[in-house]
Amino acid sequence: MTTHASHAATPYVNQAGARVPTTTVILIDDHDLVRQGIASLISLDRSLQVVAQAASLAEGMALARVAVADVLVVDVSLGDGSGLDLVAEFRRRHPSMGIVVLTMHQDDDTLLGALDAGASALIHKSRSAEDVIAVVHHCLLYTSDAADERSSVDLGGRRIIKKKNRE
DSSP: OEEOOSSSSSOOEOSSSEEOEEEEEEEEEEHHHHHHHHHHHTTSTEEEEEEEEEEEEEHHHHHHHOOOOOOOEEEEEEEEEHHHHOOOOOOHHHHEEEEEEEEEEOOHHHHHHHHHHHHEEEEESSHHHHHHHHHHGGGSSSSSSTTTOOOEEEEEEEEEEEEEOOO
């Protein structure tokens, strides 16, 4: 598990000279190569900063208790359990967090399970790097605190928007 000391990332100055807040990201994937690749991809976008990483369900649960970020990016399948358990835990502890689920599955059970667990967005691992970054930015619009309380799912061109039920 890798963490950085602060959730408050330093704003950067965009091309127009305006200070732009940085969106902080937690990554959880059990494949080091995938996790490091996504972290490298995110580092190319100056408005995003990875502040913590984990490689398992157990490490992710520990992060849920201590780490704070704007966005969680989590694989649905982890070596020691389901990433959907992490989605539910992060959503419970951090209701305003944007949560992106990565998956290689395209079945309805995975899609609906992610939404039911509290995911803000779901994206298939076959999508482009640009699509992943766009979903990370987009998911902040669909948190449990969002006014319209919707979730967005994109599985290779198949997009679903589901309005969340109020409890």
